[in-house]
Amino acid sequence: MADEGLCVPDGTVVNSIEVRDVRKVFGAGENAFVALDTVSVSIRQNEFFTLLGPSGCGKTTLLRLIAGFDFPTSGQILLYGEDIAGLPPFKRPVNTVFQSYALFPHMSVAENIGFGLEMLGKPKSEIGARVAQMLRLVRMEHLADRKTSQISGGQQQRVALARALAPQPKVLLLDEPLSALDYKLRKEMQLELKRLQHETGITFIFVTHDQEEALAMSDRIAVMSSGRILQVGAPREIYDTPAERFVAEFIGETNFIETDFLGRDGAQARVKLPSGREIRAGLSDGHQPADKTWLVVRPEHAQLTGAEGALLAGTVENVVYLGTDTHFHLRLDHGPRFTVRRQNTSAQAAGHHASAGSNESFQPGQRAGVTFAEGTARVLRD
Ligand SMILES: Nc1ncnc2c1ncn2[C@@H]1O[C@H](COP(=O)(O)OP(=O)(O)OP(=O)(O)O)[C@@H](O)[C@H]1O
Numbered sequence: 001m002a003d004e005g006l007c008v009p010d011g012t013v014v015n016s017i018e019v020r021d022v023r024k025v026f027g028a029g030e031n032a033f034v035a036l037d038t039v040s041v042s043i044r045q046n047e048f049f050t051l052l053g054p055s056g057c058g059k060t061t062l063l064r065l066i067a068g069f070d071f072p073t074s075g076q077i078l079l080y081g082e083d084i085a086g087l088p089p090f091k092r093p094v095n096t097v098f099q100s101y102a103l104f105p106h107m108s109v110a111e112n113i114g115f116g117l118e119m120l121g122k123p124k125s126e127i128g129a130r131v132a133q134m135l136r137l138v139r140m141e142h143l144a145d146r147k148t149s150q151i152s153g154g155q156q157q158r159v160a161l162a163r164a165l166a167p168q169p170k171v172l173l174l175d176e177p178l179s180a181l182d183y184k185l186r187k188e189m190q191l192e193l194k195r196l197q198h199e200t201g202i203t204f205i206f207v208t209h210d211q212e213e214a215l216a217m218s219d220r221i222a223v224m225s226s227g228r229i230l231q232v233g234a235p236r237e238i239y240d241t242p243a244e245r246f247v248a249e250f251i252g253e254t255n256f257i258e259t260d261f262l263g264r265d266g267a268q269a270r271v272k273l274p275s276g277r278e279i280r281a282g283l284s285d286g287h288q289p290a291d292k293t294w295l296v297v298r299p300e301h302a303q304l305t306g307a308e309g310a311l312l313a314g315t316v317e318n319v320v321y322l323g324t325d326t327h328f329h330l331r332l333d334h335g336p337r338f339t340v341r342r343q344n345t346s347a348q349a350a351g352h353h354a355s356a357g358s359n360e361s362f363q364p365g366q367r368a369g370v371t372f373a374e375g376t377a378r379v380l381r382d
């Protein structure tokens with residue numbers, strides 16, 4: 001069903017939605033609450049774009065402004081370059097899938113999917129053809145005549161998606177649509193949503209507070225906190241090069257080490273670890289660290305070694321076997337905890353234990369050292 005008009009010519013980036021300096025203040029005077037604080041972001045055509053952040057950070061508010069259910073206090077929202085301030089929700093080529101699917105239980109799957117098209121006054125023949133197409137798209141042809149009260153949660157989710165896609169919106173807004181599903185079904189629907197987005201070519205703006213979901217599905221992610229967008233980037237960029245401490249903490253597991261900033265070395269920072277060792281670490285563009293600065297090291301980028309001469313040293317407190325990997329929790333000599341993650345290999349599973357000195361041999365109570373490649377550690381903004 002990809003609309004020819006939505007194809008991107010090679011190499012050209014077309015912005016589907018542009019949010020410019022949008023503020024949203026609820027209430028007034030002493031009760032004024034800034035839900036969005038000068039947010040700007042460009043979302044590209046055909047993109048799977050995710051708004052990720054903790055509860056209350058403003059994700060739903062931003063979606064509601066794009067949908068037209070509410071208005072910005074100031075700032076602009078452009079759709080393909082045009083300000084849509086004057087367009088009521090039903091005139092915007094934008095549709096929304098909510099967490100609660102809000103299907104009509106007494107209607108069949110097919111009738112639910114066709115409902116929006118009927119409201120738009122489309123001819124019966126067109127509705128029939130579009131509903132059939134949508135049923136195929138979400139793989140629900142065999143349940144077309146079943147009442148929606150008689151299908152499973154995952155199937156209801158598919159019907160809600162088909163209903164929202166049926167009028168062929170240019171942008172689909174999805175507000176935590178998978179949160180009511182159990183873990184296994186959610187994983188399945190994540191793949192399904194990716195496929196639907198790919199096959200329809202529609203821009204998806206997806207809201208979640210689940211970082212794993214965001215990493216798995218998105219072309220790009222905007223990480224939000226307290227009404228602001230802190231960082232926008234591809235999943236790997238956000239994970240590998242978080243710009244701020246909040247982003248590093250919110251996405252994935254992270255070790256923080258307080259270090260002394262010694263100076264710049266080209267695009268890198270020179271820092272002194274609590275052990276006295278000096279290393280180079282990644283630095284975000286334009287960031288001037290303070291004298292005391294946080295260094296972030298992902299658990300999977302660190303390895304255990306002997307304590308003597310290591311970058312950091314401490315005592316192993318716990319070893320937690322998690323099937324795919326094992327976590328080693330250390331108490332460092334200068335106080336904080338540090339986690340090293342090691343992926344378990346088939347050789348280990350088969351009982352061919354690695355040689356002494358590797359992670360394998362470390363047990364609780366034992367002294368251990370930590371090393372990591374200098375390029376993997378980063379200095380962060382607070
Ligand atoms: N109509 C309103 N009046 C006053 N405050 C509001 C209103 N709507 C939202 N807020 C506040 O604005 C902030 C952002 O709300 P929003 O629903 O956008 O958060 P969210 O990131 O989507 O959170 P969640 O993940 O819990 O849905 C919250 O603190 C919320 O209490």
